[in-house]
Amino acid sequence: MPDAEAPVLDEAVLIELKETTGDDPAFVRDLVETYLADVPIQLGGIEAAIAANDAEALIRPAHTLKSSSAAVGAMRLSDVSRTLEMAGRSGTLDASAPDNAKAARAEWQSVEAAFSAWMAGEGRA
Amino acid sequence: MSDIGKALVVDDSSVNRQLLVRRLEKLGLDVLQAENGAEGLAVLAANPGVIDVVLLDVVMPELDGYQTLAAMKANDSMRHIPVLVVSSVEELDSVVRCIELGATDYLTKPINPSILAARIDASLAAKRLHDLEQESLERQRALNRTIQRQKEELSRFLSPQVAALVSSPEGEQLLAGHRREITVAFCDLRGFTAFAEQAEPEILIGVLAEYHRMMGGAITEHGGTLEHFAGDGVMVFFNDPVAQDDHVERAVRMAVTMRTRFAELASVWHHRGYELGFGVGIAVGFATLGRIGYDGRHDYGAIGNVTILASRLSSQAQAGQILLSPRAQLMIEGLVESESVGELTLKGLRQPVLASNVVALR
Structure with missing residues (x-):
């Protein structure tokens, strides 16, 4: 389950990202846009794997979503993706897997909203 | 174009790839990219002798990190290229497996820029050393061929014992x-x-x-x-x-x-x-x-x-x-x-x- 304490979007990650990649806001924006375009693809993969009850097929999209979310500061989405990846690696999917997939989908809506706000504000700076 | 080296990033995640490419470019490297192992091997094959270091993700479609490493190590023209495995912290088991397969070192995601810089430096140094050794071997071979030819020429003019003596x-x-x-x-x-x-x-x-x-x-x-x-x-x-x-x-x-x-x-x-x-x-x-x-x-x-x-x-x-x-x-x-x-x-x-x-x- 997502860690309720963690923020939807850890802006410190984005600030550090900007500082360590040459202080180029355009680069960070591009990266975030790549991320925003990629999440639905990975979420689709997760949902398809769970619908097919295919643990093996769950690993890769969950793994990708976990690390790309962490890279841009979407820590709660990264955490729930990690839980899904572990479930996939365990080889069998129990009842928690569909719940976590739903949680990821819900978290994605929060993430998208948070990034829209960030893009309108800090991201333009 | 840069002088410090050329890297190949093999990762199926577009976000990770884009971020890693950027970080490597900041370090002064030229960067090529591939979305999976099969594509990575194709880029390596199409650029012989050009790539100085490979950054390899483990979990990928088509050909995963293990299979890609194994294929590289089985290929004479790719075997010597340093490979840095990029993995998440939970995957330390897979890192061990990659090192056993011949990977040079590993990096954990999210990537720490200082550790990345240090690993890249070490890999480029190892690659340069390898290249120098190859050059020196090649020069030695050319020298040996010259000496052999000179010995053969000498033995036409000198008695064989004297020819052997001259080069002993x-x-x-x-x-x-x-x-x-x-x-x-x-x-x-x-x-x-x-x-x-x-x-x-x-x-x-x-x-x-x-x-x-x-x-x-x-x-x-x-x-x-x-x-x-x-x-x-x-x-x-x-x-x-x-x-x-x-x-x-x-x-x-x-x-x-x-x-x-x-x-x-x-x-x-x-x-x-x-x-x-x-x-x-x-x-x-x-x-x-x-x-x-x-x-x-x-x-x-x-x-x-x-x-x-x-x-x-x-x-x-x-x-x-x-x-x-x-x-x-x-x-x-x-x-x-x-x-x-x-x-x-x-x-x-x-x-x-x-x-x-x-x-x-x-």
């Missing part, structure tokens, strides 16, 4: 000059001067070539060191530069072989109307051996009374005679049947010399 580690010391007991055999032709005056140059050259070929064969068979050919005169010595305990015996056996083969040549020449005879002088004694000559032209030669004695005995020899100095006769006694030819007065020597002729080998 102790060569310089031996060439600089040393003293040793040697046996010298000096051979020349009776009637050659008269023949040379009458014969057409082409015939003269032809006869000399047949004679030298026969002599050369006998010298090699008996391990003699050819000092020089001078027209019909040939000087050969034994026990240097290669030590030979039986140097007197070798010289005598060589002379007898030459005499037998010369008889066959002489009978052919006789039918053509040329009358030539063969004489040999053999002496044993100490000589100074080494490089003789001046800048630009040196011979490996022997200097001492022994060479003069052998030469004088050779000029006194009748056609078919092999004349031994008293010391040579003493050292070979029992191995040959010989007859005394009495005391000979030799040019330049105060004392007459009691010489004997080798009739046959026992």
Whole structure:
């Protein structure tokens, strides 16, 4: 389950990202846009794997979503993706897997909203 | 374009790829990218000798990190390229497996820029070292080929023992000059001067070539060191530069072989109307051996009374005679049947010399 304490979007990650990649806001924006375009693809993969009850097929999209979310500061989405990846690696999917997939989908809506706000504000700076 | 190196990023996650490419470019690298292992191998194959480091994700579609690593390590042109495995913290088991498969090191996501810089530096240094080793190996191979060719060329001009000596580690010391007991055999032709005056140059050259070929064969068979050919005169010595305990015996056996083969040549020449005879002088004694000559032209030669004695005995020899100095006769006694030819007065020597002729080998 997502860690309720963690923020939807850890802006410190984005600030550090900007500082360590040459202080180029355009680069960070591009990266975030790549991320925003990629999440639905990975979420689709997760949902398809769970619908097919295919643990093996769950690993890769969950793994990708976990690390790309962490890279841009979407820590709660990264955490729930990690839980899904572990479930996939365990080889069998129990009842928690569909719940976590739903949680990821819900978290994605929060993430998208948070990034829209960030893009309108800090991201333009 | 940059000078520090070229990296290949293999990762199926577009976010991770984009971020890693950016970080590597910030470090000054040129970066190529691939979305999975199969594509990564294709990029490597299409850019031979160009990529200095590969950053490889483990979990990928098509061909995963393990399969990609295994394929790289099985390929001669990719095996030496450093591979940094990029993985998440939970995947330390897979990192161990990657290191066992030949990965150089690993990085955990999210990537820490300082650790990335350190790993890249180490990988580029390892790659440069490898490249330098390859270059140096290639230069060494080229040098060896040159030396081999020079040795082959040398052995056409020098006797094989001297050619080997020139290119051996102790060569310089031996060439600089040393003293040793040697046996010298000096051979020349009776009637050659008269023949040379009458014969057409082409015939003269032809006869000399047949004679030298026969002599050369006998010298090699008996391990003699050819000092020089001078027209019909040939000087050969034994026990240097290669030590030979039986140097007197070798010289005598060589002379007898030459005499037998010369008889066959002489009978052919006789039918053509040329009358030539063969004489040999053999002496044993100490000589100074080494490089003789001046800048630009040196011979490996022997200097001492022994060479003069052998030469004088050779000029006194009748056609078919092999004349031994008293010391040579003493050292070979029992191995040959010989007859005394009495005391000979030799040019330049105060004392007459009691010489004997080798009739046959026992």
